[in-house]
Amino acid sequence: MSSISDEKKLYQRLKTLSDVFLLPTSKPLDYKSIVRTVTKHFKIFTEADASVLMLNNNNENLTPVFSIGIPFSKIKDSTLPLSTRLKDIVSRPVLDVRYSSFMNTPLIHNRKLIGLSAVFSTIPEYFHTFERDKYNNLLLTILASYFAVSIENVTLSDSIKSLERSDEQGKCAGTIHIARDVTEQREKGNQAIQRVVIIVLDGVGVGAMPDAHLYGDEGSNTLGNIADVLGGLQLPNLERLGLGRIIPAMGVSPSIAPSGFYGKMSEISAGKDTTSGHWEMTGVITKQPFPTYPNGFPKEIINTFTNKIGRSILGNKPASGTEIIQELGKEHIETGFPIVYTSADSVFQIAACEDIIPISVLYKMCETAREILTGEHAVGRVIARPFVVKNGQFIRTDRRKDFSLAPPSPTILDHALQKGLEVVGIGKIGDIFAHKGLSEEIHTHDNQDGITRTIQCIKRNFKGILITNLVDFDMKYGHRNDVKGFADALKTFDNRVPEILEALGKGDILFITADHGCDPTTPSTDHSREYVPLLVYGKALKSPASLGIRQSFADLGATVAEILGLPPLPCGQSFYENLF
16 A cells, blocks of 8 residues: 555645645644544555546546536535535545445535535446556545545635646546446436335334424433333334334344344424424425414414304314313214314314214315414314214224325425326325325225235335325324333234235335324323434345434435436435445
């Protein structure tokens, strides 16, 4: 490794890079430690199955030959504010040197993002076409990447002051050759994938997010707390997919070699709602929380509603759905007045006995409420909550229906539909997305029915997206603080995971995740602000590994968009490169 043994040369190259990319800083740069780090990993890096994408240096202009993940047409005119820091626009940490290191390192000119350098996995024989003494440009790229993600509070230089040029034109030709080969591999990979299956375990969170205290959810951990209360969970099939490596959960082993990729996702939308959670994972961020009504709905809203439906209402307060029908069910039957209530979530719920207010009339009332609740009162969902009387008890039926706001911008479901792909929604998916972006909606009675319908759809011959919501975890057990029922529902799903995996074809990818938490072990009966699990399985994917902590649910949507060749989403960071 004579090309990196001369420390004086390395220091000079490092100084050149700092002049190019960084403004002067009061904190002295520790060149020696950076050099030691790069030196330590350089041999491993160059002998691994990796290759570096370089940029041509054409006089004073930088011309990208390929940028991974983001089309150059999307970034070449992106002006960056003076205060932008390099670390704010870098998508990957460094030093995972064997696989997909140093992704999306920015190159800047006059505060404009003009290109990306990237390192990514490829076929080893292509990499070794380079001679060992021609790694200077590789080293510069590695150092630039290291700078970009490891130096805190650095602003961008007004312009690139200098750039070392290579006298050996063959280097760029070689890297272009590699980029072309990798592009072909990616295209073949995309063509091989025909369908994406997304299963949302509604309410199955995996630990409180750092901002959980803002929502009163400190200590929430739906999966972990259930396991602790019950002395352990037995979920062997989810365990084999990697569940035990996401968070500690008693009874779920982290030591079993996973058959799937695993990680967890953070929510960046404001709130902890079903609607915002699903929207975010499909590419729409909710910046302002949906309104909530801890003291019931304002008089003007209720008056307008009662005038339009021609009758009074009962309730108008936050309450558990099962408790309020026990409290007001008898009066409802005697008067015929619907029961209106809310919760800590942004919902306007209407409960009615099916024998007193027919289901069609209840749905019409919900449509009326949805029309009223706009502007500052635009709640996330209006929900029909029908029930019946059995043996003197008030029992909710499975004919619940959600009337959600429509997403304010297109989702991956819309993009897939526009491309001519099929988009099948199972469970309450149609309600959540206001019946937009779907070619088919399949309603279900419970989790078992949802799983069965999902397997049946997987066995059908179609191309596109299949997205399922399994609501029982949340609706039947989380909101009722039924720890045992929640655990049994997890076990039921786990038992059927082998059927799901067996139904998948070579061109299918399965994502298992959630939309928020709903911890039944806490005093609250509402949703909880939690990370959600991320499990990914596919027969065409490479060896499973950790996907880490994703910074947004939208990372899932961005990945799906890249897999299916859909337009890039305005949010989210794809983890496509980790999978293929």
